[in-house]
Amino acid sequence: MTSAVASHPDIQLTLDRDGVIRQATFSSAISSEASTPWIGRPWADTVGGIGADTVRRMVADALSSGVSAFSQVTQRFPSGLELPIEYTAVRLGEASGLMVIGKSLQAVAELQSRLIATQHAREQDYWKLREIETRSRLLFDASSEAVILVRASNLRVIEANPAALRELGVAPGWEILHEIAPKDYDAFQALLLRVRQHGRAPAMLVHFGARQEAWLVRVSLMAAEPGHVFLVQLAPAGIAPGTGRADPAPLDDLIDHLPEGFVVVDPEGVILRANRAFLDLAQVAAEGAVLGQPLEHWVNRPGATTAVLLATLQRHGVARLFATTVHGELGGSVDIEITAAGDSDRTSRCFALLLHDVSRRHAPPEDDDRVHSALKQIADQIGKTPLLELVRRTAAAVERHCIEAALRLAEGNRTAAAELLGLSRQSLYAKLNRYGFDIGQSAADRAD
Known part of the structure; x- marks a missing residue:
């Protein structure tokens, strides 16, 4: 860009040391513009927006160091035309003024505008494709007919809709030829060959799946990446002859x-x-x-x-x-x-x-009510009974409830109940005696 500005300037200005325009020359690309109205005006007054500050900084840099960096500003011409111009300023001598040269960036700006418009159009096309894909996916999933996508190169299932998964039991990765009954294998291969040649073929009856049921199969060829895909549609053909199977x-x-x-x-x-x-x-x-x-x-x-x-x-x-x-x-x-x-x-x-x-397994409601009632009675004693005594009563109520639950799960077998509670049989009998249970040996214990 630097060499382009230097060799083919569209605007050339001569300024005094205060940044006032003393001479202006335009290239043929903007020759229709008059330069006379600029003469005697500060260069900063001829640019738009924040460009005035950029122009003043370029003048100051050129005066101090001899040349300014390239900067882009919006140049306003006497006719009202505005163009993006890239400028640089050069000091002509210690006592002389400045030379300013600029190159129009209109072509670049137009190219950027076209690029933005192209990107916007591509985004719109992308979202349209996404919408089409979403609609296709909804139709694919909602179809009551079994539909399978099969890779043409290796005849493996790429995708199956819910109806195919439910009715046929196929899944992605399966080889479709393994689902075809041996007696229909050659005919199905011939069908696929015709589809490869013509894109589609008439439907045929095929015995398909683990139960070898009769299905009316339609196959068409679709272009896809990285290779072609068979669209296989299967509709039930009724009860297979001789099977006598009822409608499932x-x-x-x-x-x-x-x-x-x-x-x-x-x-x-x-x-x-x-x-x-x-x-x-x-x-x-x-x-x-x-x-x-x-x-x-x-x-x-x-x-x-x-x-x-x-x-x-x-x-x-x-x-x-x-x-x-x-x-x-x-x-x-x-x-x-x-x-x-x-x-x-x-x-x-x-x-x-x-x-x-199994989360619904719990003690009978009457047992829960009994424990709740016992704990409520203990809570009513708060303020009337020491805390240690309340804790002892609470532990006893919970322990009694656990023993009852263990006996119920063990169907009255005390030995099994002791194992469930992690106690020895003697410890369990001691607790049964403490809480007033009948400690007579059960029939199950006698059988042990």
Whole structure:
């Protein structure tokens, strides 16, 4: 920019030492402007905004050091035209005035304006694409028809909508050819070849999934990065001949109305199916919010994670009373026990999990009322009885309640109740005697 200003100035001014214009010359680019009105005026009066201070500083710098730094100001011409000009000032001699040369930055300013306009247009296009993508995503998730996106290069599932996850049990990463019945394998390969050549092909009947049910399959080819993608749409074709299977819809309805949480996951722990009770535990509004997501996101506890549960299922095929915690989206957490099993004796393709809420286990209401009543009576003695005596009575009330609860959980077996309380049998009998329990040996103890 420095060489450009020096070799091809658009404005050349001669100033006296007070910064007053004595001569002005314009280039052909702005030759229509008259320079006469500037003669005899301070240069600072011909610029706009804060440019006056910049001009005065340039004059002072040139007088003191011989040359000023390049600075940009808005130059106002006699006609009213305003242009961005980059100036530098040079001292002509000790007693002489200053020479000021300037280069118009209008082309740069126009380029900057175009760049800003282009960026604004690109932002608008970006948000339009985001809006289209959001609408497509909503349609993809809300579709009642099973839809799968498959990478054309390796035929692996990229994405599956909730209906596909629920009805077919497929998940991202699975190879779609493994889901096709052997008798339909060649026909399906021919269908894909025709789609590669023509972009789409007529629908065909394919037996798909673990149950080999009949589905009407439509496939089309879409351009994507890094390669093409097959859009596979599957619609139920009715009951497969010879299977005699009833419509599974009533079973789905029963699962949805189970009071316990029910989840189906693949071997990686990705959720393929979830009922309403699980959605309540996870504190989400719709099944689509959990389908395709890892169960670990909601079900985990240090030492009792979903990974530990899946490892147990892979090794033994079943899991019973696996204690862990469900963490809800709204911050709530619930202690649960999971009973789970795979779908076959061989390597399981998916696992069914039943989640039982154990946080609701508590003593019968009448016991709670009795303890509350005892503690209230003790509290009424405050001010009438020494504190140490109140503490002793409170501890006795709580201890009695714990002994009653242990006996109830052990179904009257004193030996088992002692183990639950961490006491020896003799210590438990001493406490039973202290609190007036019947200390006759129970039938369960005699059996021991």
